[in-house]
Amino acid sequence: MSDTSEYETWISNFCSLYGHDYYVEVAPEFIEDEFNLTGLSSIVPFYREALDLILDFEPEANVKISDLPLIQHSAELLYGLIHSRYIITKQGLNAMSEKYQKGQFGQCPRYYCNGCKLLPTGRYDSPGMETVRLFCPNCFDLYLPNSSRYLNIDGAFFGTTFSGFFLKMFDLDKPNLKKQFELKIFGFKVNEVSNVGQRMKWLRSLPKTEEEFKEYEQID
Numbered sequence: 001m002s003d004t005s006e007y008e009t010w011i012s013n014f015c016s017l018y019g020h021d022y023y024v025e026v027a028p029e030f031i032e033d034e035f036n037l038t039g040l041s042s043i044v045p046f047y048r049e050a051l052d053l054i055l056d057f058e059p060e061a062n063v064k065i066s067d068l069p070l071i072q073h074s075a076e077l078l079y080g081l082i083h084s085r086y087i088i089t090k091q092g093l094n095a096m097s098e099k100y101q102k103g104q105f106g107q108c109p110r111y112y113c114n115g116c117k118l119l120p121t122g123r124y125d126s127p128g129m130e131t132v133r134l135f136c137p138n139c140f141d142l143y144l145p146n147s148s149r150y151l152n153i154d155g156a157f158f159g160t161t162f163s164g165f166f167l168k169m170f171d172l173d174k175p176n177l178k179k180q181f182e183l184k185i186f187g188f189k190v191n192e193v194s195n196v197g198q199r200m201k202w203l204r205s206l207p208k209t210e211e212e213f214k215e216y217e218q219i220d
């Protein structure tokens with residue numbers, strides 16, 4: 001325990017740990033509502049004990065000391081999975097937006113994205129598949145966090161839905177993909193068919209006219 005007399009909850013302690021600054025603090029009321037936890041008891045070992053730990057309830061008398069590290073591990077998994085559900089609620093989106101506005105998730109390394117702020121995202125909703133990635137709302141690409149401290153955070157703790165939801169909720173600046181870097185040789189553009197040409201340039205372009213949208217719809 002810290003030397004201050006103020007009591008620190010498990011949640012605020014967890015979120016303040018080194019490398020945990022992508023997480024927002026989930027409101028205890030959200031966790032106390034069983035409906036929000038549907039299905040998690042079958043994924044998380046020591047579910048009940050982990051839940052008690054997260055909510056700072058006294059552990060049951062029959063908890064074995066030797067199980068404590070496992071329960072702590074389960075609590076982290078459970079918190080992450082609850083977190084991915086919480087950040088798509090109004091309250092959670094607002095909390096994430098505060099972090100986003102401050103640029104706490106970093107900036108897009110792509111030169112022409114002009115320091116666009118990134119959003120943490122997962123490519124899978126099941127834990128253990130892949131660590132967290134950062135999504136750029138300007139170039140729609142994914143990046144790895146630039147510090148290794150984030151490389152053990154599970155992508156499922158942010159999930160596949162959050163970024164899209166966030167962008168829908170907060171009308172961010174429209175993407176600006178007009179500017180793309182083009183190689184030139186002695187001032188001449190390199191032909192697209194050349195080995196160093198931009199043959200896949202269309203991957204970064206967006207449909208603009210209704211006709212182009214229709215064409216885009218037909219792509220599988």
Ligand SMILES: [Zn+2]
Binds near residue numbers: 136138140
């Ligand atoms: Zn970008």
